[in-house]
Amino acid sequence: MLYVQILINGILLGGLYACIAVGFSLVWGVLNVINILHGSFIVLGAYLAFFAYTKLDIHPYLFAPFAALVLFILGYAVQLTIINRVIEAPVLVTLTTTFGLALLLDNLMLVAFAANFRKVSLKPPLGIIDLSDTFPSIDLIVPVDRLASMLFALLFVGLLYWLLRHTVVGRAIVAVRMDRYAATLMGVDTTKVFAVTFALGAALAGAAGALLSPIFPISPLAGTTYLGKAFVICVLGGLGSVSGALVGGLVLGVLESFGALFFGPEHSLTLSFTVLILLLIFRPNGIMGKRGFV
């Protein structure tokens, strides 16, 4: 029963992780840019949700779409003005550029919000669902806030999936992801696609930030942790695909849960990164075997 509980914890976490990573994965897969700024976007979304709740009484789950919208606009602007200018450059340049942008955003947030950790404490707290209340033999608990976060996260991820599959913009994005040069020959405006994709990535990061604000403490220094998880999930699940981010997120969530049980929660980051390095060495295309950009 303990293992089932750990598994449930992992799945709950995994859904949220998928939302954290899918934007990063999309940007990497389509723009071929490793966006270090992504972690900072998540933190910004979390801060926006925090202030929305404490100052305006808007519930984080309701605020998530607005966080997504704000980050969408920010992402669009950043891509068009800055990232687009280095988009054809090698990874050294693009990664360092997004690193510089992250330095800037993190410092701005640090100055604006201070470094101490904030947390959204929901009033009234959402509590837990104790399965043993209804099924006495099943001794499992499900924290409602995590459950809600996971469900909303999956909703956002699902929305993105629908967008990629069924809208013109989405099909264009997939086309550019497959072969950007062929896409230009077919009349796709890649500049616009890049901007929209980056904006979508930022939007999902913002939404993820809002959704995790009741669960994890928020601070400008937390960006790198989320970024690290996004890295691992990308390599686990393959680049640029929603299903890959889902699988990767779930696997990482479950891995971390069991890792916390056996090694202690303070080692979860080390565990994630060790998994990442091992994966990169032995299976850089992920467990799904999807082709990624080299």
Add this chain to the structure above:
Amino acid sequence: MSATAQEPTAQETTALAPLMRIAGVTKRYGGLVALNNVSLELTRGEIVGLIGPNGAGKTTLVNVITGVQRPDEGEIFFEGMRIDATPAYRIARRGIGRTFQIVQPFPRMTVLENVAAGAMFAGRSASVAEAMDRAAECLAFVGLTAMTAMPASQLTLPGRKRLELAKGLATNPRLLLLDEVNAGLNATEIEGALDLIKAIAARGITILLIEHLMKVVMRASSRIIVLHQGSLIADGLPADVIRDAQVVEAYLGADYAGQAEAAG
């Protein structure tokens, strides 16, 4: 090459054995079978043409021979030694040279430095000076002496093809794999390339000529091998191969076979 020996020397005996033997090589990519149980031999001094439609597996075969990829099944022997598990750079040093279909120069080095790299590493030159000398020699052979100091990125396509040849030669190969060396050249340039290929063979280098231009292959090769969807479907004299029913059906079309027969 002792002309006056009474008995065959060890060198001559080796010369009679196949230079390369490919036995039952299979290569798969997921569900796709790129090479299907391919077996063939190359004898010293031959110019062998390797033809087949796009996707037939020609470049895969070259990649497997040069060690860029490993076969899933089968073995490859070069001068009696097994090489299918040898790393690519070591195969280059053993004496198998290769040119690329899409030319691959070192763009920011001069033409001379490009070729000298081949002499230096695979050609095992003892010093930089020796590598440069050898490079100059190879450049003279392909007719690029005038461009020696030019950055490789500034060459035109025919020039780059010749550079590619010179680099291959600088590695001191006993077997040279020429992958679509005529792609993108006009008729005159192709003539020049053919002359070069024959001159290379005259130096004792065995050549595997991968081509899809029929007339080139027919004129230069002493033997033709045909690949179709990963399988070897013909292996013999050019005149025989173009009449082979399977080949005609798979690749040439009845028209060409008719023409060639009419031409004699």
Add this chain to the structure above:
Amino acid sequence: MKRIPTALLGLGVLALVVVILPFTATNYLLRLTTIAFMYIALASSWNIVGGFTGYPSFATAAFFGIGAYASGILRAASSLPLPVTWLFGAAAATVFSLLVGPAILRLRGHYFAVASLVLAAVLREITNAATALTGGGMGLNMPTSGVVNVDMQTRLYYVSMLTAAVLTVSLAALIWRSRLGWAMRCIEQNEDAAIVLGVNTLATKILGFAASAATAGLVGAIYATWIGYIDPTDAFDDLLSIKPIIMAFIGGVGTIFGPVAGAIIFLVLEEFVWRNVLNFHAGILGIIIVALLVFMPGGLGSVGRGIERLRAYGRAGGVGGAAPPVVPS
């Protein structure tokens, strides 16, 4: 070719300045110059992998940190003289690079970049956890060099860092002129062609990685004993990976003296432009990084082009950016 006399002259002047400084300058200036030497060494160290072979390495922080901790631990636990602990730090970093290199140097492009970036993060966490050995998050204190006189101490580290810088740049120059350097250039310009021409690319890359590790590790080791205290966040700071890249960019990636010039310019910028803005210096560094990479990716050599772009940016309203090439290069 006509640059050589000027370069030699410049070198001569620099050498003179460097030698005279300890006799005339204030401790503040000496410390600043010591940091300049440190930056020169780190930029040149990165350049061996990032510039010569063209592999986007973010591993400098990992090497630096290992050198710092190995040296620090040995120093704290024994009474071995400083140079011995420094060499131990360099050796530890080298061993690490030889262990990790064969694995991650088979990766290319993005995957290599990510793997090298993650190295420092993993080491940070491991160091944090191994409290008994490293002091964990509380950091590690080292006994002082035993030189009580502040002036002497400052000059001691001035000379030590200078030595590290000279060693690193000399090693880079030696490699550049050798067969190894040529092989690296081949890899940088076309790795597939290099393989087919007989270059043992993996061995070449590993050697370059090790050279970079040894030199960055040495700098880390010296730095640790200079400050007398290290903790995981400082020793494995990501900025230690990013700054040398920027320095090399400023001065010219892949050259011998580019990283030297770039390091000096970077330090001047760092010291005089934003050291004064205490709570926003990371942000300003970020702005400088972006401005440099977007407008002057060629470094100093493309200042003219950079100004052009700035003007064009203003004119076009900044929207539009790069058009994708029609034919892939």
